[in-house]
Amino acid sequence: MIDIRDVLVSFGSGSHRIDAVRAVSFFVEAGETFGLVGESGCGKSTLLRAIAGLQAIAAGSVSLAGHAVGPSRTRAERRLVQMVFQDPYGSLNPTHTVDRILAEPLAIQRLDKVDQRIDRALGEVGMGSQHRFRYPHQISGGQRQRVAIARALIMEPKILLLDEPTSALDLSVQAEILNLLKRVARDRGLTMLMVSHDLAVIAHMCSRIAVMKGGEIVETLPVDRLRRGEADDGYTRELLSSSLEAKRPG
Amino acid sequence: MPLLQIEDLHVSYQGRTGPVPAVRGISFALERERLGIVGESGSGKSTIGRAILGLLPPSASVTAAQMRLHDIDLLRADQRTLRRIRGKRISMVLQDPKYSLNPVMTVGRQIAESYRVHTRASATEAKRKALEMLEAVRIDNPERVYDLYPHEVSGGMGQRVMIAMMLIPEPELLIADEPTSALDVTVQAQLLVLINELIVRRGMGLILISHNLDLVASFCDRVVVMYAGRVMETCKASELDRARHPYTKGLLACRPLIDRARPELPQLARDPAWLDGPVAA
Amino acid sequence: MTAVIDDKQSLRAWLLTDAPASRNQARLGRWYSNWLALRRNPLAMAGVAIVVGLLLVAALGPSLVGGSPYTQILTARLEPPSAEHWFGTDQLGRDIFVRVVYGSRITLMLILLVSIIVLPVGLLVGTVAGYFGGLLDILLMRITDLFLALPRLVLALAIASALGPNIQNVIIAIAITSWPPYARLARAETLTIRKSDFVMAARMQGASDLHIIWSHIVPLCMPSIVVRLTLDMAGIVLIAAGLGFLGMGAQPPTPEWGAMVSGGRDFILDQFWVATLPGAAIFVVSLGFNLLGDGMRDVFDPKAAGPKA
Numbered sequence: 079m080i081d082i083r084d085v086l087v088s089f090g091s092g093s094h095r096i097d098a099v100r101a102v103s104f105f106v107e108a109g110e111t112f113g114l115v116g117e118s119g120c121g122k123s124t125l126l127r128a129i130a131g132l133q134a135i136a137a138g139s140v141s142l143a144g145h146a147v148g149p150s151r152t153r154a155e156r157r158l159v160q161m162v163f164q165d166p167y168g169s170l171n172p173t174h175t176v177d178r179i180l181a182e183p184l185a186i187q188r189l190d191k192v193d194q195r196i197d198r199a200l201g202e203v204g205m206g207s208q209h210r211f212r213y214p215h216q217i218s219g220g221q222r223q224r225v226a227i228a229r230a231l232i233m234e235p236k237i238l239l240l241d242e243p244t245s246a247l248d249l250s251v252q253a254e255i256l257n258l259l260k261r262v263a264r265d266r267g268l269t270m271l272m273v274s275h276d277l278a279v280i281a282h283m284c285s286r287i288a289v290m291k292g293g294e295i296v297e298t299l300p301v302d303r304l305r306r307g308e309a310d311d312g313y314t315r316e317l318l319s320s321s322l323e324a325k326r327p328g
Numbered sequence: 329m330p331l332l333q334i335e336d337l338h339v340s341y342q343g344r345t346g347p348v349p350a351v352r353g354i355s356f357a358l359e360r361e362r363l364g365i366v367g368e369s370g371s372g373k374s375t376i377g378r379a380i381l382g383l384l385p386p387s388a389s390v391t392a393a394q395m396r397l398h399d400i401d402l403l404r405a406d407q408r409t410l411r412r413i414r415g416k417r418i419s420m421v422l423q424d425p426k427y428s429l430n431p432v433m434t435v436g437r438q439i440a441e442s443y444r445v446h447t448r449a450s451a452t453e454a455k456r457k458a459l460e461m462l463e464a465v466r467i468d469n470p471e472r473v474y475d476l477y478p479h480e481v482s483g484g485m486g487q488r489v490m491i492a493m494m495l496i497p498e499p500e501l502l503i504a505d506e507p508t509s510a511l512d513v514t515v516q517a518q519l520l521v522l523i524n525e526l527i528v529r530r531g532m533g534l535i536l537i538s539h540n541l542d543l544v545a546s547f548c549d550r551v552v553v554m555y556a557g558r559v560m561e562t563c564k565a566s567e568l569d570r571a572r573h574p575y576t577k578g579l580l581a582c583r584p585l586i587d588r589a590r591p592e593l594p595q596l597a598r599d600p601a602w603l604d605g606p607v608a609a
Numbered sequence: 610m611t612a613v614i615d616d617k618q619s620l621r622a623w624l625l626t627d628a629p630a631s632r633n634q635a636r637l638g639r640w641y642s643n644w645l646a647l648r649r650n651p652l653a654m655a656g657v658a659i660v661v662g663l664l665l666v667a668a669l670g671p672s673l674v675g676g677s678p679y680t681q682i683l684t685a686r687l688e689p690p691s692a693e694h695w696f697g698t699d700q701l702g703r704d705i706f707v708r709v710v711y712g713s714r715i716t717l718m719l720i721l722l723v724s725i726i727v728l729p730v731g732l733l734v735g736t737v738a739g740y741f742g743g744l745l746d747i748l749l750m751r752i753t754d755l756f757l758a759l760p761r762l763v764l765a766l767a768i769a770s771a772l773g774p775n776i777q778n779v780i781i782a783i784a785i786t787s788w789p790p791y792a793r794l795a796r797a798e799t800l801t802i803r804k805s806d807f808v809m810a811a812r813m814q815g816a817s818d819l820h821i822i823w824s825h826i827v828p829l830c831m832p833s834i835v836v837r838l839t840l841d842m843a844g845i846v847l848i849a850a851g852l853g854f855l856g857m858g859a860q861p862p863t864p865e866w867g868a869m870v871s872g873g874r875d876f877i878l879d880q881f882w883v884a885t886l887p888g889a890a891i892f893v894v895s896l897g898f899n900l901l902g903d904g905m906r907d908v909f910d911p912k913a914a915g916p917k918a
Contacts, residue, residue, distance in 0.1 A: 117512035118483075132809055156815035169806035173828040175635045179807075182824070183814040208628030211635040216627065219369070229810065248368035248539065250596035253582035257592050275513060282584035282593070305587050320513045321586060344646060 079269040080106040080129065080237060085138035087121070087128050098124040100293040101138070106286075108236075111263060111270040113284030113301075115277060115317070121293040122273045126239050129271065130161050143236055157187055160230035164242040166222035170214040176200075176225050177210045183233050199228040203258060220251035224258065231262065238263070240272040244279060256282060277321045281305055289314045331501060331533045332358040332380070335394035339375050342387035350375040352557035355393075358501070362527065362534040364544030364565065367554035373537045377420055377503040382410045397501070416446045419494035423506040425486025429478040435489045436462070436474030439496060446497040461492040466522055484515035488522065495526055501533040508543070520547055541568075541579055553579070556603050575602055646908045653904020659897025667717040670710040678703065678711040678864040687880045697882040699873065701862075705883065708864035709890050715865050716894060719780060719849050720842055726784040727791060728838060732830065734788070735795025736822050740803055750796070757789040765848055769857040776859040779852050783845055790841075791834055798830045832909040839902030843895030850891050866891050 087099040099121040106112040114122045127133040129140055134149040141147065147155050163169040170179055180196045189195065200210060203224040214222055223243060230238060243259070244252040260283065263270050274280050280287055281301055288298045289311065297311040309315045339351040351372040356363070367373040378384050380395065380402060395403040397417060405413070422428040430438055439461055440454035449457065455474075462470035465488040478486060487507060494502065504523065508516040524547065527534050538544050544551055545568045553561045553576045561573040571577055578596040625642065629635040647653050682702035690697040696705035738749040756764075768782035802808065803826065811821050846866075852858040853867025861868065866887045873884030 117514065127809075130809075130813055132812060151815070153815045156813060159813075161810070161813055163806040163809070165806060169810060171805075171807040171825055171829070174824075175629075175632060177632060177635075182811065182816070186811075186814045186816050186820070211629035211632060212627070213635065213639065226810075233814065249541065249579055250368060250582055250598075253584075253593040253595050256584065257595065260592065276584075277513075278584040278586045281586045282590070301589075305589065307587075316514060318586070320517045344649075 079108040079110075079143055080112075080271060081139075081141040082125075082129070083139045083141075085125065085128060085140060086136045087124050087133060088136045098293055099128065099135075102290075102293075102295055103138075104288055104295065104298060106269055106271060108269050109263075109267050110286065111272060111284045113280035113287040114271065114273045114290060115275065115280050115287055116290035117275060117317075120290040122290050123241055125290075126161070126241055126271065126273050130159060130239055131156070153187065157233050158235055159237040159239060160233060160235040161239040161241065162223070162226050162230050162243045165246050166219045166226065167214075167246075169226045170222055172214050175211045175213055176205075176217070179225060179229055180232055183229060187233055189233070195232055199232045202231065202262065203228045204254075218251075219247055220254060223247065223251075223255050227255075227258065227262070231266070234266075236269060238268050238270045240270060242274050243272070245274065245276065252279070259283065277304070277317060289317065329398060330357040330359050331398065332535075333394055333396050334376075334380075335392060337376070337379065337392040337395060338390070339372070339379050339384065340389045341385070342389075347389065349557055351379065354554070354557070354559050356552055356559070356562065358533050358535065360500075360531055360533045361550060362524075362536065362548040364536045364538065364548035364551045365554060366538060366541055366544045366551060368539060370556065371554040372557040373539075373554050374505055377505050377535065377537055380503065381414055381418060381420060382407075383420075415442065415494070415497045415499065417499050418501045418503065419497070419499040420503040420505060421487070421490050421494050421507045424510040425478065425481075425483065425490050426510075428490060429486060431478050434475050434477055435481065435486075436476075439489065439493045442493040443496045457496060458492070461496045462489075464495075464526065465489075465492045467492075483511050484519060487511065487519055491519075491523065491526070495530075498530065499532065501535070502527065503535045503537070505537045506539070507536070509538070509540070516543075541583065558603075560602065574599065643908050647904050650904045650907060652900050653907070656897045656900025656902070656904055659893060660901055663713060663717060663894055663897065666710055667713040670713060674707055674710050676704060676707045678708040679862050680704075687876060687883065689880070690882055690886075696886045697880070699869070699883045700876065703862075705869070705886055708869060709866065709887055712864040712866045712869065712887070713890070715776060715859065715863070716846060716849070716891075719776070719783075720845060722780045723784050723787060723845050724838055724842075726780075727788045728834065730784075731788045731791025732795050732827060732834065734792040735797075736799045736826050736830065738792070739796035739799025740818065740822055740826065746796075749792070753789045753792045756786065757793075759786075761786045762848055762851055765852060766855065766857060769852055774857045774860055776863065776865065779849055779858045782852070783848055786848075787841065787845065791837065794833055794837060795830045798833060799826050802826050802829050832905075836902050836906040836909060839898050839905060842898035842902070846891055846895050846898075 082105065083103050085099055085102045086097060088095050088097045090096055102125060114125065116122045124133060128135050131147065131149065131151045139146050142155070142158055177196060180199055181192055184192050184195060196210065197207065200206065205221060205224055205228070209217060209221065217225070240259070244255050247255060256279065259270070262268065272280065272283055281304055284301055286298065286300050287304055288295045290296065291313050297309060297314050299309060299314070303309070304318070307318055309318060334357070335355045336353050337351055337355070338349070338353055340347040340349045354376070365373045365376060375384070379390050382402065382405070384390060390403065392403055395401070397413065400409070400413065402413070429435065436455070436458050439458040440451070443449055443454045443457050459470045459474060462473060467473050467485065467488055473481065473485070481489065507523070508519055511519065520543070523534070536544055536548055545565050548565045551563055551565050551568055552559055553573065555575050560575045561571055563571060569580065571580065581594045582596050584593060623634070624638045626638065629638055647657070680703060682698070684702065685698050686700055686702045688694060688698045694704045694706065696709060699705055699708070734749050734753065738746040764786045765782040768785060769778050772778040772781065808821055808825055811825060849858060850867030850870065853865045854871040856871065859865035859868050861872065869887035870884045870891070873887070876883050
């Protein structure tokens with residue numbers, strides 16, 4: 079479903095050139111949830127934005143659902159992949175009601191039955207009609223993320239990109255959102271690509287994980303190996319030990 | 329006499345439509361130990377640190393039966409007394425060095441200035457102390473880093489500079505408000521080891537405020553769990569897994585764990601009774 | 610009586626409900642809570658009172674006061690304020706109070722027309738420059754700089770004298786010299802807003818650049834631009850008064866306040882009311898807009914709402 083080959087993303091030119099993503103390749107099967115983990119500056123968010131069509135790539139190819147996509151996407155290609163962003167306070171326009179936020183993609187994609195779709199989207203993320211005409215400052219952080227998820231899903235994409243969707247949320251709210259994402263992925267057969275710095279969250283959500291450092295993938299491993307701490311690469315082991323160090327049995 | 333004694337602290341902010349209570353009657357005593365205050369957003373944990381140092385906006389109302397550092401009454405202290413306490417006896421490290429360091433001054437100068445505010449040291453003496461401090465926080469090449477500006481250092485290094493700045497006047501108590509939340513996980517671990525070393529070596533008390541239960545549990549001696557401005561539970565960090573309050577148990581249960589696979593995470597059901605729940609530590 | 614009170618209560622409840630049932634209810638509710646916030650500020654309310662006062666005087670004043678601003682009673686020249694002539698009379702025996710009231714219409718028209726020109730032009734230039742960046746940004750900003758480089762009053766004077774002295778040309782002159790700061794303001798806001806996640810989300814949905822500018826960027830620029838405009842009103846009134854004072858604005862016998870101050874120059878020592886009272890009107894209106902602008906800025910600025918726990 080997602081096929082990335084030798085993608086290079088660079089900023090600047092000549093002597094000031096920075097390669098944020100270097101020769102990265104991986105694939106994600108349909109219906110799979112794939113994790114990209116790494117520390118700040120490793121290029122995971124840049125790569126995600128390149129797949130989303132928000133960032134031009136300097137070399138390599140990105141294929142979604144079997145066909146290659148370029149930096150400028152057609153409307154149909156836009157419908158295929160949607161994204162949920164990290165900061166619930168920045169991902170909704172403060173001057174738009176929830177209703178307008180959800181109606182906008184429908185209008186852009188020229189979909190019909192607007193009211194029905196909006197009601198259904200709100201219900202799917204566990205919000206009610208009393209929230210429909212509220213403004214973002216009138217709903218909580220967790221609710222904003224739900225609206226962001228509803229916005230992403232209302233166009234019925236096949237692929238959902240998630241950029242640290244819960245790192246700005248409280249622990250208890252994070253649990254709710256992660257449960258919601260899992261349920262939605264299962265019900266709709268979504269392919270998900272999730273970026274996070276939190277190994278526990280990634281291990282909970284994903285079936286396969288790629289570890290990034292300095293713009294490159296240093297290792298790709300299935301989740302059960304990650305859980306057992308069986309990593310080949312030294313950096314992966316370092317990440318694991320830093321995360322596990324602080325864990326207490328619950 | 330305990331290092332810090334707080335009894336029945338109430339703090340409200342002045343909101344648009346009336347007072348907004350942030351802390352509703354909390355009490356705890358601190359010896360020379362590491363106390364962790366854990367809570368989600370809205371629990372009031374960050375407010376406590378600022379209330380102790382008198383750093384809340386003037387429109388905020390702060391009342392308590394007692395709030396003292398040794399025998400100094402922090403509640404009724406005037407601004408001059410508070411200024412002498414801040415830095416010299418109680419210091420605070422904040423979350424993001426991007427926002428807490430002066431962007432137009434070199435980091436070395438900021439540390440030196442922190443020293444000169446509390447002692448009558450000369451500029452050369454202060455610089456020497458600052459370089460010493462930079463070494464103490466394990467910064468390689470302190471001479472070079474002394475002349476760097478905050479935007480030229482990484483997040484982890486910026487926090488070390490912050491710690492150097494805050495510990496150079498040799499306070500008795502350090503309040504750390506989410507000191508590692510803006511940092512990567514590998515850097516977090518190193519920074520906590522450093523803080524621990526400095527605290528223990530100087531015999532200081534530490535209040536670590538965080539939303540990260542695991543961090544606090546592994547690092548502190550005692551843990552205070554807050555919810556909606558009140559203390560739900562206090563226990564020894566080593567006994568956290570045997571917590572009794574349903575909120576604490578719920579928080580512990582809803583964490584995703586690397587080594588355990590679960591189809592769904594248990595969700596925290598908020599009991600409205602908790603709003604009027606326990607107060608004292 | 611109770612029925613009226615009950616209706617008011619339920620209207621208020623309807624506006625402030627936390628579960629609005631329609632887009633309009635939500636929007637009206639938001640305006641109402643902004644109004645409530647403004648109401649809490651006594652100085653802002655004073656500003657509101659003055660501005661509303663100006664509107665009422667301009668709308669109803671002339672018909673209530675009767676008379677004409679042009680009637681000359683040469684036997685009653687330069688009379689001090691009295692029961693018969695509340696503001697006294699000027700050098701041609703015209704009632705100054707009547708002239709000030711009629712002149713309020715001119716002031717109001719001035720303010721409205723300048724705003725209608727300046728706001729869209731500034732917004733358009735600023736948002737387009739900020740959003741697209743690159744060569745377009747450079748070009749638009751250099752044009753803006755061109756207009757900003759020249760002193761406002763001098764440029765307005767030059768334009769007014771080139772076009773001819775009348776009130777319409779004053780409006781054009783002021784509008785031409787006033788739009789640059791709004792373009793700059795809009796551009797600065799746009800540069801921040803265009804990096805927001807919700808703009809990214811809109812791009813991912815396939816929104817066109819025009820749609821993003823109109824739906825997302827413009828509504829977020831509006832508060833600071835409107836506040837700036839109200840604060841600028843005072844300046845606009847004063848420049849018009851200045852041009853009128855220099856003879857470049859409305860020509861006699863039009864009761865434009867600035868021209869009236871100018872006309873009273875020769876009598877300032879002995880019959881001060883001829884120049885001072887129209888001047889006081891200018892002052893009060895400028896102050897009113899300033900207070901209103903300050904109040905609105907406090908309402909729109911989220912930091913003024915106090916910290917969250």
